[in-house]
Amino acid sequence: MKLESFELGTKIGKEEYAEALPELRVALLNAQFDLRKAGFSVVLLLAGDDYQGVDELVDVLHEWLDARYIDTEVFLRPTDVERERPLFFRYWQALPPRGRVGIHVGGWAVGAVRAEVLDEGTPESRAQTLRHVSGFERGLVEDGTLLLKVWVHLSPKEHARRRKSGKRPAGAEDEEGSRWVWEQPAEALRAAEDFIEKTDTASAPWWIVEGTNDRHRNLTVARALLEALEGRLGSASEPESSAGLAVRLPPAPDVLGNVDLRAELSRKEYRSQLDDLQDRVRKLAIEARERRVATVLAFEGWDAAGKGGCIRRITRPLEARDYRVVPIAAPSELEQAHHYLWRFWRELPARGRIVVFDRSWYGRVLVERVEGLARDDEWLRAYEEIRDFEEQLTESGAALAKFWLHIDPDEQLRRFRAREQTPYKKYKITDEDYRNRDRWDDYAAAVNDMVARTSSDSAPWHVVAANDKRHARLRVLEETCNALESALARA
């Protein structure tokens, strides 16, 4: 998961904040009161690259909740007692009993990320720790604990601004505090992303919260806690099996809402750039063939967003033997008789080849989710499955880029109408296309979740403004070149 996708600069004003607080605080206290008689505990792991923000958040939560029923533990330098025992001793000690809230500040998350940044131990020992983290979290969840993991994030720009301001945040002097972030911000963010990606599961997903605006941060976390608590209190307190526990996906940033759809390009500008980019694609494809680097491009987007046109602009400069376009429709009977990823594995390119997927494995978290073709537990765990699938692809050396072509509903309607007027495009429009428009908001939410939970450095999502087709095509060509270049650089 890219922390970057959560950098939206959301701000909440003083008034809005003051207005929201009274009700929120009463609800929190009520939920906490009900928790005391419920058969489960709450563990809130508060971590982040914004050390000071985490610190302030803890104070706020202590103020808003009934502090008598909170067990807070700030994990700084291990004590003598802790150093004498296995690493997880301290985390076990700090676990709250059923009925109480435990706030773990830093905890196993910051410990593991810091070890990576400071190169503590060996790669093997750190891999072991990661396995123990998974086991620990799974154990808690299976035991009925409501585990919430919050990462408070600041953009690199905000980190730089604070560093320049000369005002060192609390803990910046301290090796166990935030010195590792203060001194190596880029490494810290990379290690954090890696850790978050490897520990983000369907039953214990990470909530990434931007820390730039403290009111936004406080409200977001408190509301998340409240919602999760109320959701859990509302369900059976003694589930038949641990898998029965409802899991809610943390809210994703509104990536689509933040796309600037006004981008436009003149025909002339387009022509000249198109030639250059297609030339670049051709050369890179030849190099990839020679150096045996596979390429996978996945296209998703609204109906009529122009996927086909983009794909044609990419394949035109390629040699026919080098690429294959795989259109993905509803699965065949044989495909339905397999795991949903099976048909995509089958289509993976050999080294040196290019496969372009026109729609992809993301159908699982888009159409299958929205149309109820997959159960909640199925699409919820798909993020992790897809990350693992793509990781195997890129570990094997392949270039991978994923595109969401974004248009607005008005533009879509215009295109539908235009297609109906064009004889050779008429077949492209069906009643279903119109029906899908009714679920625009559901699809938008699914796209936001998808982008937030499956973007990574080696498998990035490109959300492309596509109201202007020329702009979209160039952007797609450019990112395809970038993907190829970075895979070739790694090869």
Next chain:
Amino acid sequence: MKLESFELGTKIGKEEYAEALPELRVALLNAQFDLRKAGFSVVLLLAGDDYQGVDELVDVLHEWLDARYIDTEVFLRPTDVERERPLFFRYWQALPPRGRVGIHVGGWAVGAVRAEVLDEGTPESRAQTLRHVSGFERGLVEDGTLLLKVWVHLSPKEHARRRKSGKRPAGAEDEEGSRWVWEQPAEALRAAEDFIEKTDTASAPWWIVEGTNDRHRNLTVARALLEALEGRLGSASEPESSAGLAVRLPPAPDVLGNVDLRAELSRKEYRSQLDDLQDRVRKLAIEARERRVATVLAFEGWDAAGKGGCIRRITRPLEARDYRVVPIAAPSELEQAHHYLWRFWRELPARGRIVVFDRSWYGRVLVERVEGLARDDEWLRAYEEIRDFEEQLTESGAALAKFWLHIDPDEQLRRFRAREQTPYKKYKITDEDYRNRDRWDDYAAAVNDMVARTSSDSAPWHVVAANDKRHARLRVLEETCNALESALARA
């Protein structure tokens, strides 16, 4: 898991075999026929250090099942198509559709173990592969696949015998066949144990089958397959969620049944050895204190098996400040409000100290399982949780030994009666002790499972014949010394 615990030399005679076959084969065919209309697939992963045994087994299964509905794939040297793609491409390709049985010979298991033995790739890449194995297996199970993993094992003695016989087994010449086992049997077994331990989960447990007697091997695997298939066919074919799938624990070898309880020691012999061993314990404890190595001893056993007496023989030569005995009874209210492992984490010794648990975390898979105090899914996953817990202990450098003191029911009754005659021991006997005797067989099965699934090199179980108390005490002292010595050697 120690492969050694499965080396029992079980043999099945020709007649017994011939008698069992007809019914078994009809049942297999019927189950396979029903599978065709069921909504799930079966994947049978057949691997092992007995390459030839696996080979023969595949032939037998093809004969006994309807081969038209089996997809068998023998994973030898990757083909060109496979080498061009990520490692798991071949395993995905070979997955059967719902309604069919897929037999994966070697598969991801042998691939990973061989990579470890031959030092292929880097430790990091092998750790990655292990993560992908977990993801792959979990994905299959969550998708509804009935995943059965069988490891056919030969004892080192049998391996040596076959090597000496000069008759190279099939595949021994071939790097992708069994050359890695043939040439490095000790490394192969160690790597296999490690892999099995790390991939043995509650939803996809490993079935270890001894390959020495081919009739025993064939019957065991065929019966396991049949039982699993029938169990699954009998349950709802479309489960609400993947966690609803019934999982059966593979049968464990009858370790208790194979203990020779006749071992006896004269008082004189006992005296002299006791002094020596206690002297050794004292010296090792001093060295452990100085070199800051922690020690954990866990005692389990039948009621009246003599745990207390053994513990006293160990603690007597120790200095009071160095050790602590922790008696484990029913959990307190606070302990019950936590994860069951919580109270054991709290009691872990500091470096250089010794903690002796009189009963332990194994209560989860013993009394809680047998008395129904834990749900099936709870105690089933406990094996993995306990292995992770003990791994963290030994990774931190601690010495760990676990004892099951074994007596037979007659001896227990004699001791109960004797206690009732002895005023100061009378308090030790309650009605509950008598009630527990009624469930002797259930407890014995639980002990066999426990020993099979939680023994490892660094955390071995010692099943001690305890009808003769003197013999038991010396054996416990000796294994305690061994545990300390091996931890000190690693320190």
